[in-house]
Amino acid sequence: METTPELVSELRPDDVFVFGSNAGGLHGGxxxxxxxxxxxxxxxxxxGHHGQTYAIDTMSGLETLAREAGDFVAYATAHPELRFLLxxxxxxxxxxxxxxxxPLFAGTPTNVTVPAAFASYL
Incomplete structure (x- = not known):
């Protein structure tokens, strides 16, 4: 399992930066x-996927986060040509x-890197 760099400052053409958002997409911080x-x-x-990013709603409760994590895992599985930096x-x-x-990201395919803090729980 590949680990996501702690600081992502640049992306390769096939990389997608996966980040936490709010339902309204107000990307202020x-x-x-x-x-x-x-x-x-x-x-x-x-x-979802916009530009070289994939937004996951983390602010609408754990149930929503779980659903969005499952959607992301399915999306990443369907797009093996991309590398997702979670x-x-x-x-x-x-x-x-x-x-x-x-654990909400269990089953992530090999084209997804994971944060070091998540690795021991997957």
């Missing part, structure tokens, strides 16, 4: 801001722990 400013996240889009979604402003969030 943290990884969401980086996604918007550097990698093509679309303001107002809080879910950040520690939900473990910043949303306030969840890696122990709560990491």
């Amino acid at each position: 943290g990884a969401a801001r980086i996604a918007h400013e550097r990698f093509g996240a679309v303001w107002g889009e809080g879910h 950040t520690p979604v939900g473990c910043g402003i949303a306030g969840y722990t890696p122990q709560q969030v990491a």
